Amino acid sequence: MPMESGRRQGVVAIECVAGGSRAEEWGPGSSETVQTGDVVEELLIGVGSRGGPASHAAPFKGGRAALQKLLHAAYKRGETSVEVRVRRSASAQGQQRQLVAGGGDSSGELVDAATEARMQACIVPQESVGGGGIGRSRQYVLRSIRDPNYAVGFVDRMESECIAIRGSRSSRVVCALSKAQLQDGYVSYPWEKKMREVLPIPNSSSFLSLLILPMALDRAGSRYNSVEDTLARANAWILSSQASGVPIAFLNVQTEALLTKISGETASSTVNSGSLADLPNLANASLYGFEDYHGVDIGVVKAVRVWYTAAxxxxxxxxxxxxxxxxxxxxxxxxxxxxxxxxxxxxxxxxxxxxxxxxxxxxxxxxxxxxxxxxxxxxxxxxxxxxxxxxxxxxxxxxxxxxxxxxxxxxxxxxxxxxxxxxxxxxxxxxxxxxxxxxxxxxxxxxxxxxxxxxxxxxxxxxxxxxxxxxxxxxxxxxxxxxxxxxxxxxxxxxxxxx
CATH class of the missing domain: 2.30.42.10 (PDZ domain)
Structure with a gap:
């Protein structure tokens, strides 16, 4: 019962106002950075000053308003270097509990374990809109020394609300993971320098190739041998070259589509690719045609390019x-x-x-x-x-x-x-x-x-x-x-x- 009543009492909690340090929130350094839902235990003002920092520990009478007054006075004095120490309930991190022994017997009770975190920061004023959108007021936030983009403020909450916020960490990680997307973009590359310095022959590749057009079966060029015939000729050329003593090594072979305009007998003798049902007929055809939006017959010649290089x-x-x-x-x-x-x-x-x-x-x-x-x-x-x-x-x-x-x-x-x-x-x-x-x-x-x-x-x-x-x-x-x-x-x- 005492624990339940403690959870219903009001505390001053941390609330992230800028930066949203999510990488640190569930990364290896999460225990070293204050986060939304942490309960403020102590505020040290004037860290590094000659007389030492002034310590203000919880409970804070007046809550968030009292801390704002302390920050305002410190900012006026020029003591902007502070350290905030917080308590993070372990029930938020997997609902871990530890057994605390009782007084004189072997009985005990389960209590929430807690971890501490701290952050070195500086006091920074921030303008905020007043209630109802009328008027503006100055509030003070703490900006992290390690990450200047990360800033936190104070808010009045019930401790049970802090536990609920910190308890939803796992679900927030899963949600963020499902929404995370890899970003891509363009970066410059020194092509001229690389082609000049890296290539064995400057500005020229070591990849060699031969483009083999399909064999025409008539003088008009309306009918051609199949792709298999063109591949066989590419194979024969490579092997014959090697057999004659040319020191080359085979790399790869690919088909290459060449567009051309066809008409008359050539258009009527080609395989038509007007629908998906015609795709099986195109697998081994060296020439197939289709009509564009203007009714012009377009022919696609499938040549074979064989890639090779010096041995x-x-x-x-x-x-x-x-x-x-x-x-x-x-x-x-x-x-x-x-x-x-x-x-x-x-x-x-x-x-x-x-x-x-x-x-x-x-x-x-x-x-x-x-x-x-x-x-x-x-x-x-x-x-x-x-x-x-x-x-x-x-x-x-x-x-x-x-x-x-x-x-x-x-x-x-x-x-x-x-x-x-x-x-x-x-x-x-x-x-x-x-x-x-x-x-x-x-x-x-x-x-x-x-x-x-x-x-x-x-x-x-x-x-x-x-x-x-x-x-x-x-x-x-x-x-x-x-x-x-x-x-x-x-x-x-x-x-x-x-x-």
Whole structure:
């Protein structure tokens, strides 16, 4: 009964007026910060002053109004540093109780355990609207020293109300958790700096790709092979490139939708995607169409992009040219898959080293030959010279060895250094294992043949004739094919291009 009557008596309690320190309310530091519903036990005014703080302990005669008078007087005197000590009923924290022994017998009673908390603060005046919304009055609040955004005031309450407020802590935590949302936003990023400093080749990615368009079944381009056929061609291109000695590693393959306008026979022969019922027919179709709001027939071509990268990165090779260099000392050719590689190097340059020897290109060529790899040129002066597209006729879009030889020769005549990048290898063979050997995993789940010895025509017999041609700056090589279309869709008959 005494306890019940104590709970019905009036006390001065804490009420948060600014900041709402919820993180501290149910965080690890909750026992160190005063919170709404705590009962004020003692107020120390003038903390840190020469004469020491003045202590005012509960019960406070006059309640909240008496504390406001104390704060007003202290603020006038300039003693704004205070410390408030509160009592927090443990019944609010899980309704814990402890057994207190009785006087002379073994009987006892359950009483509420309590914890204490304190806060260092300063007195701050705050304007408030009077009763009925008429007039304004000055009240005083305590602003936390540790968190200036957190401020508390005093309020008259029954102790049972304080227990109820603190007792609802668990439900408030659950409610706050259900309403909590993660916030996202945009932050700046130094793209130019990262692309310049982090990438192995500044401002250029190491991801390489080939876009393969579906094969057209007629000249009008109204019908195309299926997506499965395009995927099979991508698979064959990767494996054939690796089998020919190109040091690349498969990364990924994806379909890529390309929009185009269609009409006539093409529109009538495509799969219509006008409703959800047509979706099963689109799974393996390379071309499907639909009408937009204006009645225009739109076609969607599903191409395949295969992503790959150098097996062991790309190595820069800088060829420094000197006066008297009559040739660069290497020849270039192109594989069926569209890769340009060093097909021959000058070996007998004892009297005067060729630029390819001075730059180390000859040594790289020898290492590649010992590893049954091709020394593939991936970039010239930072520009990629790799195949990048396959047309609907099946022709590879790649670079011309004749024009590349002419550009390298112009570098030699102008004595401008040449920066090449070559694809490197990791020393592991991508060919399938022979019987009795450990199998080697393939980039794609199809078998590939052993690396054959590549047929290379020996061009050293015509070196002297080509050197005489190059000594005359006015004489330039001519294409053996005419027009841009023949360059795109036909292979050149030049086995080697010496520069």
């Amino acid at each position: 062991a990165g790309e190595m820069p090779v800088e060829i420094i040219l000197e006066e008297g260099d009559a040739r660069l000392g290497f020849a270039i050719s192109r594989t069926e898959e569209g890769f340009i590689y060093v097909s021959s190097v000058v070996e007998n340059d004892v009297e005067r080293q060729a630029p390819s020897t001075r730059s180390g290109l000859r040594d790289l060529y020898r290492e590649a030959k010992r590893a049954s790899k091709l020394l593939v040129i991936s970039r010239v002066s930072g520009q990629k010279v790799l195949p990048w597209m396959v047309s609907t006729s099946g022709a590879l879009r790649c670079f011309d060895t004749v024009s590349l030889s002419q550009k390298l020769s112009l570098h030699r005549h102008a004595l401008r250094p040449i920066l090449l990048h070559v694809l490197m290898w990791d020393g592991k063979s991508d060919a399938p294992a022979r019987p009795g050997h450990e199998p080697c995993p393939l980039p794609l789940p199809l078998p590939s043949p052993e690396f054959p010895e590549l047929p290379r025509q020996n061009s050293f017999a015509c070196v002297e004739q080509r050197m005489q041609t190059e000594l005359d700056p006015g004489v330039m090589h001519e294409r053996d094919t005419a027009g841009d279309a023949s360059f795109r869709f036909h292979n050149f008959s030049l086995p080697n291009n010496w520069v």
